[in-house]
Amino acid sequence: MVVKPLTGNYAAAYAAKLSRVKVVAAYPITPQTTIVEKLAQFIEDGEMDAKMIRVESEHSALAAAYGAASGGVRAFTATSSQGLLYMHEMVWWVAGSRIPLVMTIVTRTLGPPWNIWTDHSDIMDQRDSGWLIMMAEHNQEVLDETIKMFKITEDPRVFLPGMVGLDAFILSHTTEPVDIPDQELVDTFLPPRRQPYVFKPGDSLLMGNVPRNLKENMRMREDIHNSLEAAKKVIEEVDEEWGKLTGRRYGGLIECYRCEDASHFIVGMGAWVGDMREAVDSLRTNGIKVGLIKVRYVRPFPREDILKWVVNAKSVVVFDRSVSAGSAGPLFLDVAAHLMTAGIHVPVKNILAGITGLDVTYEDIADAVLKSVAEVEETGKFSRFIEWYYGR
Amino acid sequence: MPVTLRDLPKEKLLLPGNASCPGCPEALGLKYLGMALGKKVILVVPAGCTSIIQGLMPGGAFIYPTLNVPFASSDAVAAGVSAAKEILGEDAVVVAWGGDGGTADIGFATLSGAAERNDNIIHICVDNEAYMNTGIQRSSLTPYGAWTTTTWRGKRENKKELPLIMLMHKVPYVATASVGYPLDFIAKLRKAASIKGFKFIHLHAPCPVGWRFDPSKTVEVAKLAVETGMWILFEAENGKVTISPPSRPYADKSKRKPIEEYIKLQGRFRTLTKDDIKILEKAVDDAWNTILKLAGK
């Protein structure tokens, strides 16, 4: 074990190396680029025994990683923003093929206009695809969860690909001390690769030809859904195991901060959760009993974990860093739907902030929450369920 | 080394009862692929007629391991599979098998990328000169004058010179082939499989459905393409171009059959005018002049 100052991107690169990835295929895009650059360097310096396929596009990056993974080796790629949208067709194909692999997403807003700052539009656009999707809060979590993601996705109860998200610049290019585990520790933790099938010469295996029976085809979709449900347990087990080895447990699908006695809840994910923690502290000093639910996994969605905490809450404020235009923020939509179907009638509100990378400080968050809480305390409800928040 | 019938395995690699149309050139090509490379093949298939020909899941008419993949992705997936097989030390020939659309249009950047990287795969472009699977729309490899469902009065643009474009990628092996000349195709496949790096084979594949000819005439039409000089069989090893034996006589223009013999069998050329035919004739001469120059003749 060594503690090194690492950017979020280097944390992802170290994790891929420690996971003994055999094929890397990626294409440069700001702010992801330094991940591929670092991996290229590891490989060229002989520090990492892997092949790098320097593809001509992101569509091909995921295609090549998928080919390698289908051929039986651990594969890795990383992208952002326009790159992720460019590979969207492959994103669905990999999940539909049930081929485990891991991809880092350095979240960045989408154009036009050209804009390199963070929001969650790119990663949230993938949430129906069948991938496991998680967002990290800090660089240590990037490293830990990337290694864990290989184990989770290669578990026979899951056998699906997974994305680890980190916010552009706030994590990707910001240096933090990161504990890099020893190779031996990772080797004990991560078993040899498992996957549902491998393409081998002489083995007549067909993947993806036209289905005879659409019921079977629909069952394949249901099976992906069920495997994501089953992944919840796997995520918790792996979290616990990693915690035993490293002392770092995150709590599975969510992490709670000052939730025990809270009557109002904030829900958010990604790097600004750090600011939300400070906002909670400052609101608490003002006597407001706020708790924070950090969503770690968006898929599978932590229904049970969130409901457990908010069942008796007075209000829930969900922060989204992206919006499903014409409806509401995607995290909010999930939270609201699951509350509703569980018969929990708590006032719930969506704050849309930080979209396109607009800076949000902990004071902004505290301000927005303070006003929301005040309204609920006074009237027992929210007068509107969406608020576009541009700062104080 | 020339291949004879005696060299070919009897085992079928494309099973009977597959879902191809009668007289399908892609099915012929797939059979020859099996005969040439046997069980070493791992096939990567982008969207196109071959997605359908293999039959319905959970069954299938292919005994080669086959990954069906998105339309624009075949060479990149194949590059990944090939990398994995090399890392695992397995002896495999990874073949991306795309139509003219999957190769020359939507898949072109992927193709060019894999060629430039010299990924260890064979790309076969099975060229039936249109998007057949979606109902006969024009592609960049549809010839001048041909009717398609997006060029009702005949295509106004020329066929892209894909084999030459691939030659200019300076890959170790480029060849043209035809379903009318299986032994030539098989020999080229075997040679390609023996070479490490990127190999491109452009297989001319007359399609009775899209070209509007009788399904019993696939091989005849394929041969006429070569005999009229409309399709030139050649190969290039490390850039050295050689005209293949079936095409050699037609280097001499006087030996070529009139292109009308090829055209008149095909309903897709029904609306060609005399001027159109002149344009096609000139294209044949130009193509031959270029290839002869490249072959140092």
Ligand SMILES: Cc1ncc(C[n+]2csc(CCOP(=O)(O)OP(=O)(O)O)c2C)c(N)n1
């Ligand atoms: C991204 C994408 N766009 C369009 C299609 C629809 N599509 C499927 S096959 C095909 C045409 C295939 O033509 P070609 O590559 O020439 O092969 P052929 O069918 O002639 O064998 C098209 C347009 C698709 N599957 N994916």
Ligand code: SF4
């Ligand atoms: S349309 Fe042509 S290429 Fe496609 S399956 Fe039918 S005959 Fe074969």
